[in-house]
Amino acid sequence: MASGREKAYAYLKDTVLTDPAMQGEFLSEQDIADRIGVSRTPIREALLLLAAEDLVELVPKRGARVAPLSGRQISELMELRGIVERYAAERVIATDRVPLRQLTELLDRQAGLGGPEQAKEFIAVDHLFHATLVSAVGNTLLERHYDGLRSRQVRAGVVALYNQQGRQEGVLDEHRAIVEALAAGDAAAACLAIDNHLDSTLKVLLAG
16 A cells, blocks of 8 residues: 555656646645645655655745756757667667557557547557557666656656647657557667657757
8 A cells, every 4th residue: 555655756746747737836735635635744755755856846935846847858858768769669679579569559549539638648658658669678777767757758748739739640640650660670760760759849848
């Protein structure tokens, strides 16, 4: 059974921090405590953990603020994702471990999610799509490292969808290009498709 701190941490990281309306806003410890049914103490503990990960900003006498991702943070996130995902594409092709069925199923699932009301679910599946590729490498440490990017990845993805109309269709097209290259066993094309996808997302986010 999860502790109060673990419940608070998961709720804040997966629900509050990924809400576009909360970017730049201060958090009410009491409101969050009431929502998940714990005292304020585990909320404070969870906020300290999130501050250590640079996911929230602790402001003296004001409390915790959901600091929007800076342009530098976004660029670094996309750069790191590119390194990991290109490596994953090359490895799964070289070792014949392409998770084609899983990626196709996730792409189909994502295609069924449309509109701003399903943006968070769309991006959750988006992360799962990329994480499935990384997981197929079979390197537990790499997988755990990549999963550590999840909160920032989801936050950035949701904001990108809200920043540009039609971005969901663009993401689907970019994912299809990745799947097609992987299915063809073309590592160079897969890496190029990954780069194009991340570059497109980066441009939308930096355009703000």
